Amino acid sequence: MAASGYHHNRDDDAGSVTSNGTSHRLTNAIGVLSDEEGRDFQEFRRSLGIVGSFTKQMVKLAVDQLKPEFERMALEAAGKALDSKMITIEKMQQDLNRKEQELKRLNVEKRLLQAKFEKEKINRDLSSIVDSKEKDIRKLEAEIGGLRGRLRKTHEELKKERERAVTEEQKRVEIENKFTSETDRLKKELDRVKGLLGQIRSAKNVGDEETRKLRDREKELVHEMEELKKQYALRRRIPLR
Structure with missing residues (x-):
């Protein structure tokens, strides 16, 4: 009745x-409603508050996920800078070695010419050649001095780049560990909420509007969980240096 x-x-x-x-x-x-159905319905209404709180956590996590991505991009940029510095140092070292070999050769030629000049005092051409070699030697010594200075500076820059790379790697590992832990926690929370929603959906005599809202919320949670899985998989693929 x-x-x-x-x-x-x-x-x-x-x-x-x-x-x-x-x-x-x-x-x-x-x-x-019966007493049992009434309790189920009250549990349904309380779950709406749980879902709202959980959704806020999901939004916060989505924002926090941007930070690891920026850290990863910064780490990749630091790695490229390191590679560029190392290539520059290698080229500079090769240039330095070549010039030092040239300096040795010129010194040998100078000594040979000087010996010949001493033997042939009257040969003015040899004196001119020796002077020319002296000029070449001074010029090359100046170039070598400048190159050594630049090489030392580049080594210092490389050292700083490596220190920055180590710091960035430590930050990345820390963020990834935190991200993984938070993801696992939220996955468990989502499983719990989905289980609760499943129980609530089976309740009888629930208003049509409330049932529709519950189903819409469940779809939103499933979509958010899929996005979370994609972000989690992306973080797992980031290579360690």
């Missing part, structure tokens, strides 16, 4: 609400 009375007044009560914000239609529906 209570159920028939509920259907009789549904048109009159559909648009009105009680003092606490609950519709008369919903109040009437609650009134015909």
